[in-house]
Amino acid sequence: MNKQWESVIGLELHVQLATRSKIFSGAANRFGAPANTQACAVDLGLPGVLPVVNEEVIRMAVMFGLAIDASIAQRSVFARKNYFYPDLPKGYQISQYELPIVSAGKVTLQVDGDARDIGITRAHLEEDAGKSVHEGFSGATGIDLNRAGSPLIEIVSEPDLRSADEAVALMKKIHALVRYLAISDGNMQEGSFRCDANVSVRPVGASRLGTRTETKNINSFRFVEQAINYEIERQIDLLEAGREVVQETRLYDPDLNETRPMRSKEEANDYRYFPDPDLPPVVIDDDYIEAIRRELPELPEQKQQRFMAQYGLSAYDSNHLVASRELADYFEAALAAAPGAAPDYAKSVANWMMGELSAMLKREPCTLADSKVKPAQLVALVARIADGTVSNKLGKQIFEALWEGAGEVDEIIAQQGLKQVSDRGELSRLVDAVIAGNDAQVQQYRNAPPEKRGKMIGYFVGQVMKQSKGKANPKQVNELLSEKLG
Numbered sequence: 001m002n003k004q005w006e007s008v009i010g011l012e013l014h015v016q017l018a019t020r021s022k023i024f025s026g027a028a029n030r031f032g033a034p035a036n037t038q039a040c041a042v043d044l045g046l047p048g049v050l051p052v053v054n055e056e057v058i059r060m061a062v063m064f065g066l067a068i069d070a071s072i073a074q075r076s077v078f079a080r081k082n083y084f085y086p087d088l089p090k091g092y093q094i095s096q097y098e099l100p101i102v103s104a105g106k107v108t109l110q111v112d113g114d115a116r117d118i119g120i121t122r123a124h125l126e127e128d129a130g131k132s133v134h135e136g137f138s139g140a141t142g143i144d145l146n147r148a149g150s151p152l153i154e155i156v157s158e159p160d161l162r163s164a165d166e167a168v169a170l171m172k173k174i175h176a177l178v179r180y181l182a183i184s185d186g187n188m189q190e191g192s193f194r195c196d197a198n199v200s201v202r203p204v205g206a207s208r209l210g211t212r213t214e215t216k217n218i219n220s221f222r223f224v225e226q227a228i229n230y231e232i233e234r235q236i237d238l239l240e241a242g243r244e245v246v247q248e249t250r251l252y253d254p255d256l257n258e259t260r261p262m263r264s265k266e267e268a269n270d271y272r273y274f275p276d277p278d279l280p281p282v283v284i285d286d287d288y289i290e291a292i293r294r295e296l297p298e299l300p301e302q303k304q305q306r307f308m309a310q311y312g313l314s315a316y317d318s319n320h321l322v323a324s325r326e327l328a329d330y331f332e333a334a335l336a337a338a339p340g341a342a343p344d345y346a347k348s349v350a351n352w353m354m355g356e357l358s359a360m361l362k363r364e365p366c367t368l369a370d371s372k373v374k375p376a377q378l379v380a381l382v383a384r385i386a387d388g389t390v391s392n393k394l395g396k397q398i399f400e401a402l403w404e405g406a407g408e409v410d411e412i413i414a415q416q417g418l419k420q421v422s423d424r425g426e427l428s429r430l431v432d433a434v435i436a437g438n439d440a441q442v443q444q445y446r447n448a449p450p451e452k453r454g455k456m457i458g459y460f461v462g463q464v465m466k467q468s469k470g471k472a473n474p475k476q477v478n479e480l481l482s483e484k485l486g
């Protein structure tokens with residue numbers, strides 16, 4: 001990227017809350033039902049109905065606020081945001097405006113080894129709108145109102161981010177957090193976690209912010225990264241050509257990897273916000289907030305500290321393992337399946353998870369929840385490598401077999417004859433045969449100065465391993481070879 005420009009990014013994340021019913025009605029809050037079967041009169045704002053706030057959304061918003069060290073408003077107010085759109089037939093969205101429930105929080109990111117605090121301006125509660133459906137309609141647009149009235153928390157960051165990478169890191173961190181708190185399923189394909197990216201650029205060293213664009217409704221980490229990088233380049237090109245950035249709302253098109261204008265940006269006063277006369281202010285007290293604080297689950301940073309203390313893992317390994325609740329749970333489930341030896345196995349289990357398992361999940365592709373190798377199987381494999389029954393190399397073959405469903409670890413070792421050969425007599429015979437069959441290399445070795453021999457011995461070890469089909473105990477083979485080659 002051009003060195004004279006600095007990019008500035010702020011995110012707005014729309015996170016669907018995993019409640020059973022909607023934010024202001026008793027209708028089901030569920031994804032995937034037949035179109036127009038999940039919204040009731042309240043969600044549609046029909047005349048004569050009154051919304052009542054679902055207490056669960058208050059609890060969830062407070063949990064989130066506490067988890068990001070924010071201030072929690074003891075009095076927050078729902079407001080009407082007025083606009084017309086086909087998926088919002090009642091003509092206004094109930095949101096929070098002047099008095100959001102959560103404000104002034106922060107999330108700490110690790111950027112190139114340094115900790116950086118990103119300000120969270122606010123997190124407010126609001127209802128979702130319906131959806132326009134284009135698929136299956138020609139020359140017309142369908143409207144599905146199932147999502148109308150689904151609870152959302154909108155999380156707004158300060159313009160503290162300086163690159164697409166940082167923006168994605170913040171998004172991932174908040175994604176992990178809402179999953180830890182179990183307030184959202186975070187399912188991005190289903191639209192439970194969507195991002196609007198506000199991007200501007202300014203000359204390096206400038207203190208005033210540049211004119212921003214807002215790219216709406218991006219639903220994957222990769223697309224957020226691509227959309228932001230595209231916007232940064234586009235804006236720099238405009239400014240370098242002596243033109244101006246227009247403040248507007250844009251859409252990202254993943255097929256073409258570009259953003260396109262959608263509409264000129266409306267100002268807050270276009271929405272004619274006013275307090276919703278149908279809903280009283282939400283008033284909560286300290287006791288309520290403290291009760292929620294006591295019930296907070298262990299959060300990623302605390303879990304990381306515990307993994308380092310309890311299992312002796314490095315900051316790097318433990319940071320990786322707490323990146324999602326699923327990973328952390330898998331890790332702990334594995335260790336719980338190997339009582340007693342747990343601390344010894346922690347590093348190996350972590351390595352297998354970051355190595356083979358993660359590669360396999362990418363290759364399939366599938367999620368950790370659908371992993372065909374279960375935590376207890378992984379730790380059983382680690383145990384067989386640790387006690388010398390099989391080599392690390394053959395461990396990979398066993399891992400593949402486990403994935404294919406060939407049986408349990410010990411069965412696979414027996415069936416495929418993978419047991420490591422550690423019998424001295426047997427290894428001796430193999431070593432002798434290799435020495436006898438490689439006269440030239442043996443001469444070379446014996447003529448070489450001692451400092452070169454260490455490297456040369458690798459050739460013989462390789463031959464023995466090959467003869468034994470990978471089963472010879474490499475440590476013992478090394479020792480025998482050093483002895484016998486003299």
Ligand code: ADP
Pocket residue numbers: 008009010011012156157158159160198199200209210211212214268
């Ligand atoms: P709205 O988009 O509803 O008008 P705000 O004006 O509060 O709301 O801004 C929303 C988001 O835009 C925030 O995440 C904020 O950090 C970000 N933002 C504001 N100004 C800029 C800017 N000049 N460049 C990049 N991001 C910005």
Ligand code: MG
Pocket residue numbers: 012196214
């Ligand atoms: Mg906005």
